[in-house]
Amino acid sequence: MNPSSSLYLLDAHSLIYQVFHAVPVMTGPKGQPTNAVFGFTGDLLRLRRKNPDYLVCVFDPPGKTFRDDLYAEYKAQRAPMPDDLAAQLPVIHRLLEAMQIPVVMVDGYEADDAIATIARQAEKKGIDVFICSADKDLRQLLSERIRIYNLRKDVILDSDSLLKDWGVKPDQVIDYLALVGDNVDNVPGIPGVGPKTAAKLLQEHGSIPQLLGNRSAVKQPKLRKNLEELEERLLMSRRLVELKTDVPLSIDWEAWRVKPLNTGSLLELFRECGFHRYANEVRAEQMPQGGSLSGAAQSELFADGPPASAPAPKNDWQGAYHLVDTAEKFSDFLERLRGRNRFAIDLETTGLDPHSARIVGMAFCWQAGEAYYLALRGPAGSPLLDPHATLEALRPILEDPATGKVNQNIKFDLEVLRTAGIRLKGIVGDSMIASYLLTSGERNHNLDELSTRYLGHQPIPITDLIGKGKNQLCMDAVEPARIAEYAGEDADVALRLCEVLEPQLKSIGLETLYRELEIPLIDVLAELEYNGITIDVPLLKRLSIDFANQLSALESDIHALAGRTFNIGSPKQLRQVLFEELRLPTQRKTTVTGEASTGQDVLEDLAAAGHELPRKIIEYRQIAKLKGTYVDALPELVNLKTGRVHASFNQTVAATGRLSSSDPNLQNIPIRTDLGRQIRQAFVPGQADWLLLTADYSQIELRVLAHYSQDKALQQAFQEDRDIHAYVAAQIYGVPEEKVTKEQRRNAKTVNFGVIYGLSAFGLAKRLGMEQDEAADFIDAYFARYPGVLDFQEKLLANARSDGYVTTILGRRRAIEGIRPRSSYKQRNQPEREVLNTVIQGSAADLIKAAMLKIHRQLQQGSLASRMLLQIHDELVFETPSTQRDDLARMVEDAMSNALKLDVPIKVDLAAGPNWLDTEVLVVGPP
Secondary structure, three states: OOOOOEEEEEEHHHHHHHHHHHOOOOEOOOOOEOHHHHHHHHHHHHHHHOOOOEEEEEOOOOOOOHHHHHOOOOOOOOOOOOHHHHOOHHHHHHHHHHOOOOEEOOOOOOHHHHHHHHHHHHHHOOOEEEEEOOOHHHHHHOOOOEEEEEOOOOEEEOHHHHHHHHOOOHHHHHHHHHHHOEOOOOEOOOOOOOHHHHHHHHHHHOOHHHHHHOHHHOOOHHHHHHHHHOHHHHHHHHHHHOOOOOOOOOOOOOOOEOOOOOHHHHHHHHHHHOOHHHHHHHHHHHOOOOOOOOHHHHHHHOOOOOOOOOOOOOOOOOOEEEEEOOHHHHHHHHHHHOOOOEEEEEEEEOOOOOOOOOEEEEEEEEEOOEEEEEEOOOOOOOOOOOHHHHHHHHHHHHOOOOOEEEEOOHHHHHHHHHHOOOOOOOEEEEHHHHHHHHOOOOOOOOHHHHHHHHHOOOOOOOHHHHOOHHHOOOHHHOOHHHHHHHHHHHHHHHHHHHHHHHHHHHHOOOHHHHHHHHHHHHHHHHHHHHHOEEEOHHHHHHHHHHHHHHHHHHHHHHHHHHOOOOOOOOHHHHHHHHHHHOOOOOOOEOOOOOOEOOOHHHHHHHHHOOOHHHHHHHHHHHHHHHHHHHHOHHHHOEOOOOOOEOOEEEOOOOOOOOOEEEOOOHHHOOOOOHHHHHHHOOEEOOOOOEEEEEEEEOOHHHHHHHHHHOOHHHHHHHHOOOOHHHHHHHHHHOOOHHHOOHHHHHHHHHHHHHHHOOOOHHHHHHHHOOOHHHHHHHHHHHHHHOHHHHHHHHHHHHHHHHHOEEEOOOOOEEEOOOOOOOOOOOOOOHHHHHHHHHHHHHHHHHHHHHHHHHHHHHHHHOOOOOEEEEEEOOEEEEEEEHHHHHHHHHHHHHHHHOOOOOOOOOOEEEEEEOOOOOOEEOOOOOO
16 A cells, blocks of 8 residues: 555535535525535535545434434434435435545444544554534544545644644544533533633643543632533443444545546536536546647537636646756856747745835746745855846846746736836736636636646645744745745746646637736736825824724713623623523524524624614724724834835626735725725825825716616716716606605616616615515616616626526636526525626726726826725726826826627716815816
8 A cells, every 4th residue: 555645525514514505595496405416516626636645525314323322312403404405315425426426324423433443444554534514513523644634724634733723633533522411412421621621631631531530720610610510411422422433344545536528428417417516527637747639629629608717637746946056056047048039937035015025036947847046035054146136147138028927926026026126017917817707707727726726736835834823933034945846846847837727718709808907907907006195193193092982982871771891892692691591583593503694694683673782883894894903003014114104906806807905905994884984094105295196987886877878868868968876766756856865866777786786676675665565666666667677687697508608798718607597686696696787896906907007007108196095896096296187187087988889878076185085076167
């Protein structure tokens, strides 16, 4: 048996339940539920990409197990399996058969016991075991060879992380679980013993037998009494959670080896379920390693829908990565680099903040399988190149726009180089962006994942070099020879990925979007991040004190209404106050614990019903979130070197094509409340006699809807520059526009935006506080007045159902499964809402990206000193000398209005002022 063999053991019911609740409701072509099958298929394909030697799926058997004989109440509180999930189990078994994954199920024993037995046997054979499950009981199996793999977070749990998480060792897990108990499985435990107490008891006494033998040493009287009176219950709980490792089952290692997919059976199953994307993933295994297909082959490969995340077979990775650490080696390298028309460049740095990180080294790769690492910093005594002289020698090549550069997330390298005084030019590719455009619905586009997915190669983890946790090293403390292997491989992988992914983009018509919008946008976003924005820290300090006083007053009110003090931030204590002590009506259960929810929706329903305490809790949470997320956090994010806050703008997060921001997330600052608006007041120009200027697309998503739907009445409203919400209200209510009330306009506004995203009568009724029948009538009236909108939506859904994807105005694709063969505008499901959302919101995103590109180029080429600072969905924020305000406004308005052509006018609202809040409407004429 090969000692490096790996076995992945799947706790089937655990994973299937997870995806059933995580994946929105989906239906196949015949209306059958498919969300669990869809989610589980994704799990299996991801696991196959890890190239395990063995892959086994373990199910719970029907009927009772030996634990039911031990304790009749065991799992008695568990709800029966939902009908929509039960209907998918036969399909899941067909899926496993088609993927040739063996199934284990033993009568009388839970899946956990079978997993425990197999894992221990594999351990004896020297096989590395990865258990895929969320079940806490399985942690008792952890050892040097046995680990738990969290598929959702892509995290491996081992003995060390168990000790950090729970404070116990694997051989103490059984006792820990017995002490704490488990509400889900109905394991009793000991009253008053939570996770911290259990860990402390086991740290002090070692085990339950030792604890019971020395319970007189337990200081808390009540706990000591419980241990005395409930000893039998505790020992019974211990037997319930202890897993069997001697389950009578047959292990056939050869039969359990990973086998090729039964492609025909799998494609037939995907056809029945309507899984276009997964069908393409299976077909994509035909793609030659590291190469591209002929035009005819590409056409056939992607005939049924969006491109695949092609899982590549195992391969023998070949890589020669050279360390360049002397002047002689560098001279030779420079000669080799000159004349190359395209190469990958990857920087290793002392940190992840591009404004303060120093370059440790640079890797270059222009031919698959060979790379060079230039060592600039390292441990004392290491041969190193002179950083300044090296960068100066490279400057002509790095700043040459005719020499193409690629990498994974090359925006980071661009910004680090700019901090070092080099303006990187000639960016022509980014493997992260290429992957995102091909599979925008995937959340993970990091280098290791893409390498495994497309190249069949698992790169060196960075933790192999710098470790993790409190003992993590800085990269400049690692020997350059070790970094050379790591960085050289990264550059090599990035180059190979671009060579694999870019032909796929071309084959489905995404090359123009990639080359002419997304890749040039890297420069724009890097400029925004480099510019940052100034924060009025003293104002935020004053706001923090004010918010703290408001929270203190609210806390007193809340405790008075509750009749006692309690931890407002604790869902458990809040649940007890609301539903046990005050006996307010419970609204819904949580999916994990089965207990009453204290979420925002529940509190809003209770507040709407006239209950004061939930209303106060909502207000408290809003202020606490603003204070923690922005008021107190923003001053800490001010860069000491620049004195500004530098947010990150992300191109590969939102599936619709929208940009997102992080560190801080400026797109989530609420603007509909006075408190949220006060935070905007803290964003100010960085220089005296400068202003902030904002440019906001007016009703852009409704204009995009009018463009696509070709509805004459809707288009007329925009042609005549009417107040669209008052216009729609007048038509629906049958009154003159000047007679429309504020409430009627508000209702029309909610419908206008709700219609774009498939808002149901139930959702509209909840938002407007009306009866559901009245809301349904309102939606009916809307579509009666604007039939083109409904016709457009129905055609869009029909195309998405047949194609498996939708496209935006610039051709951006998003794969969406689960469109029903027949659906009503009165009740859209989640995938159908995603279709409508993607086309409208994604097209608006295309528009503002195109505008940003035009503005960036004009600012670079023109004489204005103004700077673009932020992008917030449909709004851009600039800072400008007050003397250049009107010139900037004219240029921005023209660029935004003419970035793309719609069949209705595009209007831009301009404003300027001393901060982001206090701006005045700006109307500028010709110069």
